[in-house]
Amino acid sequence: MKTREEARTTTGMGELDRVLGGGLVSGSIVLIGGDPGIGKSTLLLQTMSKLSQTSVTSPLYVTGEESPQQVGLRAQRLGLDVHNVKLLTETRVEKILSMAEKEQPKVMVIDSIQTIHTERLQSAQGSVTQVRESAAQLVRFAKQTNTAIFLVGHVTKDGSLAGPRVLEHMVDTVLYFEGDSGTRFRVIRAIKNRFGAVNELGVFAMSDKGLEEVSNPSAIFLSRDEAEVPGSVVMVTHEGTRPLLVEVQALVNESPNPNPRRVTLGLDQNRLSMLLAVLHRHGGIATYDLDVFINIVGGVRINETGADLATLVAVLSSVRNVTLSKNLIVFGEVGLAGEIRSVPNGIERLREAAKHGFKRAIVPKSNIPQDKIPNLEVVPVWRLVDALHSLSISAVEKH
Numbered sequence: 001m002k003t004r005e006e007a008r009t010t011t012g013m014g015e016l017d018r019v020l021g022g023g024l025v026s027g028s029i030v031l032i033g034g035d036p037g038i039g040k041s042t043l044l045l046q047t048m049s050k051l052s053q054t055s056v057t058s059p060l061y062v063t064g065e066e067s068p069q070q071v072g073l074r075a076q077r078l079g080l081d082v083h084n085v086k087l088l089t090e091t092r093v094e095k096i097l098s099m100a101e102k103e104q105p106k107v108m109v110i111d112s113i114q115t116i117h118t119e120r121l122q123s124a125q126g127s128v129t130q131v132r133e134s135a136a137q138l139v140r141f142a143k144q145t146n147t148a149i150f151l152v153g154h155v156t157k158d159g160s161l162a163g164p165r166v167l168e169h170m171v172d173t174v175l176y177f178e179g180d181s182g183t184r185f186r187v188i189r190a191i192k193n194r195f196g197a198v199n200e201l202g203v204f205a206m207s208d209k210g211l212e213e214v215s216n217p218s219a220i221f222l223s224r225d226e227a228e229v230p231g232s233v234v235m236v237t238h239e240g241t242r243p244l245l246v247e248v249q250a251l252v253n254e255s256p257n258p259n260p261r262r263v264t265l266g267l268d269q270n271r272l273s274m275l276l277a278v279l280h281r282h283g284g285i286a287t288y289d290l291d292v293f294i295n296i297v298g299g300v301r302i303n304e305t306g307a308d309l310a311t312l313v314a315v316l317s318s319v320r321n322v323t324l325s326k327n328l329i330v331f332g333e334v335g336l337a338g339e340i341r342s343v344p345n346g347i348e349r350l351r352e353a354a355k356h357g358f359k360r361a362i363v364p365k366s367n368i369p370q371d372k373i374p375n376l377e378v379v380p381v382w383r384l385v386d387a388l389h390s391l392s393i394s395a396v397e398k399h
């Protein structure tokens with residue numbers, strides 16, 4: 001069977017292209033989910049504006065939630081040129097496809113799939129059957145006409161996409177918008193991509209002109225205080241093809257409750273409980289009567305195990321009230337037997353740390369690079385006790 005490389009169209013947004021796998025593939029269906037107000041419609045309106053000025057003529061923006069005046073006011077507020085963007089306010093999929101056949105856009109946005117319904121079914125708008133059948137018709141149209149379609153999806157309270165699970169199976173790419181609405185930063189993560197790598201990450205900053213790309217997110221997430229404080233350490237995570245430096249913060253305090261709290265932001269809470277048990281069993285440091293709070297700075301969510309060692313180091317720093325050197329970097333997976341396991345892409349992580357001026361790295365023994373990295377001292381550790389012992393060199397007691 002002969003295969004050919006899919007032609008890609010750049011969206012004009014480098015971070016979005018990165019998450020898509022290098023650009024937009026003709027005939028592909030991209031589902032974007034995220035909390036209300038996080039910036040889904042803003043991003044897609046910016047993308048349509050850029051596409052209309054480059055290679056794609058007259059993209060079609062279909063809105064079922066907002067009036068044309070609302071969309072126009074948003075474009076005016078963001079300073080976008082949308083003269084060549086066709087706008088349609090419609091919720092019936094048959095009318096949408098009829099207009100698309102007439103206009104023949106190369107790219108189309110449906111905002112949102114939960115507001116679209118088909119006349120073939122009598123069920124309520126937004127129901128499981130309506131969402132599934134409407135999406136199926138849009139998928140067939142995209143494949144038959146080579147039209148790239150963005151679908152905006154609502155999310156439930158737990159952050160998963162609302163509607164039938166089959167919706168994620170029908171589309172080619174599933175993107176999630178992440179980030180705290182109280183911060184400027186937004187992260188787009190690909191959790192499914194038939195045309196690129198999954199778990200790729202795109203980083204944006206919200207401004208009065210919309211979403212701006214952050215080409216060097218490590219510098220943003222490392223905006224630390226000048227004074228060194230306990231409970232803070234930097235780690236290198238790896239998202240898709242990109243190493244990313246993030247700060248892990250821990251606050252450990254005496255608990256007034258019989259069941260101490262375990263609270264995490266950006267990290268799995270069950271994994272924290274497991275790591276604290278390992279710290280007690282193999283490190284001799286008990287936290288069973290202490291509240292433990294963990295925060296990944298900047299609203300980033302870490303889904304890999306490379307943050308294990310950094311989490312325990314931050315907890316130790318807070319428990320003992322010691323400060324860690326700002327030139328220290330830590331990463332590694334911690335096993336139940338107290339061993340420090342290797343993580344993928346160790347060399348890329350160390351190079352990223354050296355590029356940002358870090359001088360010392362505590363890493364798994366099996367992640368030691370064959371060639372020395374300039375200006376970076378790499379400390380290999382095999383077990384948790386080795387890591388705690390090596391920290392006594394770089395930890396300075398707070399007076």
